[in-house]
Amino acid sequence: MRYISNSDVDRRAMLDTVGLPSIEALFSDISEEVKSRCRPMGLPAKSEFEVARTLRELADANVVDPSGISLLGGGVYDHYIPSVGRSEFYTAYTPYQPEVSQGTLTAMFEFQTLICELTGMEVANASMYDGATAVAEAALLAERVLGRKQVVVSRGLFPHYRRVLDTYCWAARIAVKELPATQEGRTDLANVPDGASAVIVQTPNAFGTIEDLSQVKERLGEALLVVATHPIALGLLVPPGDSGADVVVGEGQPLGLSASFGGPLLGLFATRERYLRQIPGRIAGLTVDTDGNDGFTMAAQTREQHIRRERATSNICTNSALCALTATVYLATLGAEGLSELARINVAKAHYLADRLAALPGCELVFSGPFFNEFVLRVPHDPERVRQGLASRGILVDDPRWLRYLGIHDGLRFAVTEKRTKEQLDRVVEAVECAS
């Protein structure tokens, strides 16, 4: 086998050193009863060439048409990924030995700083699995801080985030209450229930609408304000930290990660310094070595599962370190101006398409609030039929099931990134007109 370095001669000599007669003797501690039940998969070994061919055939069975038009969204977007060669970070483990992990740790520290800058928060961790688990962990943090067994969540949270939040809260015996949406597509904060540990809102939300967070925090009493957000939108929008958010979470995939059928993703998690001891996951910190020189190491580890055991803030160990590195390189490629320009392009293209679609007979925008690069269009016929009509012309939009979860039965959601050209958007308008 290509990934094994020893020969039969080596193995024989090593068995002699160990003092065992055979390979089988290495497994004498597993009972015959157990071993005899083991069945092979019936899978023959294959050459690298054959496996490469099989994988290419499977990849080709996915229809990813470079001439097609993706308007898919819902947290994962088809953004342009600049070509910047990255050297090999990927075969290292968690930086438990900081002296030989300064590369990973420096990038973690850079990432944390960038996320603080984007979100307007004071401390960020080195990543979570994805946006959904970051939301769930934010709810658990709030429960630890306030000890209240209830969170309140906006209807505008992505339904696939909500499902994960519900699962985590069910296990932790935290009740989840929902706030409805207004005509604008914003969270209706008129009646926030008392006694919640957190109020969770998303901006831009699942309807695409940008929430106005400026007056929210004051209305919540003690409850923590948790904001789920989109990192590219933050190139343009008021950072949630400036609006009093206590925890900011989000999905980092737009920052230079490919869609990869939904994983790996990059959970963003940032909060206030006062909650440092409650943060889940790894954090890199600056320190000095014995010569007094700067260096990085893992910080505040007493929160973590390998030290605090069952009293840890979370069980997370492996996170999305390599994805965080990608996002860091991506942001350093763009810089603040590039990011703001990118956000502007997204806004312009999404609004161009929205304006043209809303002018079609029988079509209108479902919500009146401002939006970033995603919006919901009311269509005159069954949205699933319209979607299929678009698909036959190589135009992909989200499955309307995700809007049905939000109570919208006559709409389709469109996400428009910088990759879409005017010519493509005009084709979309034409196709929607035909399909409607």
Place this chain on the structure above:
Amino acid sequence: MKTIFDFRTGDPSGGVFPPIDVPESTSAIPASLRRERPPRIPSLSEPDLVRHYTRLSKLNFGVDDGFYPLGSCTMKYNPKLNEDAARLAGFSDAHPLADASVVQGALAVMHHMATMLSEIAGLPGVTLQPAAGAHGELTGMFLARRYFEKRGDTGRSRILLPDSAHGTNPASAALAGFTVTEIPSDGSGMVDVNALASTLDDTVAAIMLTVPNTLGIFEERILEITARVREAGGLCYFDGANLNAFIGRARPGDMGADIFHFNLHKTLSTPHGGGGPGAGPVAVSERLAPYLPVPRVERGSEGYLLNWEAPDTIGAVHSFYGNFAVILKAYAYLLQLGDQGLLAVSENAVLNANYLQARLKESYRLPYDRLCKHEFVLSGKGLANGISALDVAKRLIDYGMHPPTIYFPLIVPEALMIEPTECESRATLDAFVDAMKRIAEEAKTAPEQLRGAPHRAPVRRLDQTRAARQPILRYPFDETP
């Protein structure tokens, strides 16, 4: 240590995106929603950027750099074919919300992978959703909670955890709302079955066993342990971090496991990425299958589909379907290995560990001197001049090797937990033995050399206490303009 924030950036970005080709409305986003001060994100020129990260990559030690015997982490070689597979545009550009009809290749990979993992585990149900090992543990604990909830058996609040179990287990149990009862090991490093029997009652939800345990020892009475827990109405969870020890030779399902999680980034060769992403699929017995997360990949008359309908499901633990690209890499690895390859993996992993153990016990204390599986634990206690496991670890860096896991498991003082994996040659193992023996000798003759180690790393020994007491967790921008 230079960061991107220390660069003097000249001409800002530009040139990445084309000019806007549609009319732009300035009123689209009201001024009140726009940020006033830009984030402090530097824009590095491409040469500066590439050199910065190339330099950083050289400050890292990965499996591609050398021997990496980090116990319980299975730092095996990561085949390059895996990376090629994940970069195929058909996979990397597939969107999770696309219609099933346009992602048949991805769904086929997931379906086939779930089938293979089910066979390796000897358990019928599989979810690919968990994004890491600890996430798999948590999912398993959620499944246990749902199982008892549906049976109306709500008094089961305790998880039994041997003191030789994996480090993430207690936190995973607690996060799922359980309390933890520790079970001591006996003198041979295995679960004390009498202690286990005495605590089994109708408040026990499950036992979380690490097989083999973190001492690298296989529980010889595994069938008795699982039978007793089952008789008491509890479930048996097997932590799969150490699957490399027996893959292809024994199956958790045949040993009484109800729940088993895989670490694809350990056993199935996907890279650790400096701490992630991984993947932690979970396999379960028939009685837990109804509670698995949704959606599930199924094969219908018109191809593969995602089924969201499962009335008793725990819901979901990931935004979409798990870390697909990681699953894909593991899939490439399994296809190459086949059954014969899996046998070769466990054979060589266990032989390499026993070989190192036999050679190192001359120079270091071996608290449990017996047949080991894929790893073993030495103790640094008793080294000359009070030299610690930490000193040994840091000195190994000077010899060009990554240190083993240290101070874990907690039941061995000054633990050095060594896992060579199947990939290493006898020559590499011998070089490690030489280094370890030299260090034991240096403990007698040059202890200051060890306490001052590392001497040949990019930085000297770092002050961890300072990082904990005076945390600096983001770049200290000069706040005065």
